[in-house]
Amino acid sequence: MADRLPMLPSLRAFESVARLGSVRAAAAELHVTPAAVSQQVKALEAELGLQLVRRRGNQLELTEAARAGSETLTAGFRLLAQSVRAMREHQARPQIRLSVDPTLAASWLIGRLPRYRALAGHVDLLLDANRRYADFARDGVDAAIRFGIGRFPGLDAHFLLAEELFPVCSPQLLDGPHALRSPADLRHHTLLHNDWSTRVGRWPDWQDWLDAAGVTGIEPKSGLHFNDSLVVLEAAIGGQGVFLGNTTAVQDLIAAGKLVEPFDLRLKSDLGYYFVCTEQAAHRRDIIALRDWLLTEAKADRKEA
Numbered sequence: 001m002a003d004r005l006p007m008l009p010s011l012r013a014f015e016s017v018a019r020l021g022s023v024r025a026a027a028a029e030l031h032v033t034p035a036a037v038s039q040q041v042k043a044l045e046a047e048l049g050l051q052l053v054r055r056r057g058n059q060l061e062l063t064e065a066a067r068a069g070s071e072t073l074t075a076g077f078r079l080l081a082q083s084v085r086a087m088r089e090h091q092a093r094p095q096i097r098l099s100v101d102p103t104l105a106a107s108w109l110i111g112r113l114p115r116y117r118a119l120a121g122h123v124d125l126l127l128d129a130n131r132r133y134a135d136f137a138r139d140g141v142d143a144a145i146r147f148g149i150g151r152f153p154g155l156d157a158h159f160l161l162a163e164e165l166f167p168v169c170s171p172q173l174l175d176g177p178h179a180l181r182s183p184a185d186l187r188h189h190t191l192l193h194n195d196w197s198t199r200v201g202r203w204p205d206w207q208d209w210l211d212a213a214g215v216t217g218i219e220p221k222s223g224l225h226f227n228d229s230l231v232v233l234e235a236a237i238g239g240q241g242v243f244l245g246n247t248t249a250v251q252d253l254i255a256a257g258k259l260v261e262p263f264d265l266r267l268k269s270d271l272g273y274y275f276v277c278t279e280q281a282a283h284r285r286d287i288i289a290l291r292d293w294l295l296t297e298a299k300a301d302r303k304e305a
Contacts, residue, residue: 006047013040014052015077018062018070029132078137085140096286097126099134099144103229104273107249108161109145116293123286136278143277143287145294149270156282158291160298161273163246165204166266168259170239180242180262183213190241191223194232204267206244213265233259248273251301273298 005011016026017037027034045052052066062070100109105127116122128134134141136155150157169189173180178188191206207220223241226232229249236243237258243250245259246269253259275294281287 006044010040010044010047011073012077013037014044014066015070015073017041017053017060018066019074021060023060081138081140094286095124095126096142096290097128097140098290099128099130099139099141099146101131101145101147102129104145104147104248105129106230107233107252111252112297115297116290119289119293122289125290136281142281142284143275143290146274146276147271148274150272150274152274152276154279155276156279157274157276158295159272160275160294161248161301163248163269163272164266165209165244165246165269166261167209167242167263168236168245168250168254168261169242170237171257171260172239173242174260174262183210183215183263183265186210186215186242187218191218191220192232192235192241192243193221193223193225194229194243195225195227196229202269203271204244204269209244209265209267212267213263 013026013030013036016029017023020026020029023034023037023041027037030037041053048065050065051063054061054063109127113125116125128139128141133146134144136142136144145160146152146157150159167183167186169180173189178185180186180189193206196203205220210216210218210220224232224235226235232243233245233249233253235241236245237253242262250259254261275291277287277291282291
């Protein structure tokens with residue numbers, strides 16, 4: 001029958017590939033392997049008797065048949081997500097689903113949540129800790145804290161926190177034969193790196209800091225490299241080296257005495273954190289209360305910095 005729908009997983013896999021332009025990106029979004037995505041797309045092609053995706057070198061290209069249905073298929077999944085969200089919103093206890101980077105959640109947000117929960121009439125939070133940007137319609141997210149330069153088209157955005165970068169280490173590195181007294185002493189210590197790339201703006205690195213400090217003779221790429229900021233912070237706390245930390249990730253650890261800032265020099269970044277939501281959600285009283293509380297917390301942090 002012409003109107004019989006293919007299996008939903010194969011449609012979902014194809015929609016994600018068509019929208020993102022990559023099997024690997026689709027696999028990350030759907031939390032499956034690239035092979036599983038390719039298999040689902042091939043199954044859809046077999047069921048429809050059509051070629052939907054072709055490869056040109058390392059690039060994926062949609063066929064005319066695929067382009068004819070991909071946009072409406074995306075719109076259809078958005079409608080499904082909205083329908084599910086509407087049903088969930090009728091639960092007995094209201095809830096805000098907040099998308100937030102796992103590092104910010106662990107190092108900054110969670111420790112402040114008791115003050116939010118002490119607010120009269122607060123609404124329960126469901127923290128969606130995920131490094132990728134959530135799709136508000138598809139993922140059922142009510143609001144998010146996003147990292148960037150402040151340009152979020154189509155969203156209501158409010159600045160929360162700026163970022164500065166500066167060396168941090170365990171207090172134990174301030175003692176001993178190679179105690180950190182001046183930036184030149186870094187030559188006796190391991191540099192810790194969090195290897196990641198940002199979509200927009202520029203994130204300063206050890207080369208930038210050493211240049212600003214006027215230090216030469218240190219290889220800025222040497223040391224231990226990590227791909228997760230929470231892991232590199234544990235290495236710094238354990239005394240394994242010196243990390244070029246950012247304000248939101250390390251300020252509470254410094255306050256707790258787990259890390260220290262051995263030097264006065266800080267680098268500013270044009271990147272920061274913003275509270276964002278759809279323009280429609282921006283008028284909800286529960287979202288306004290959460291936003292205002294976050295703005296108050298962030299403002300207090302900026303005054304203390």
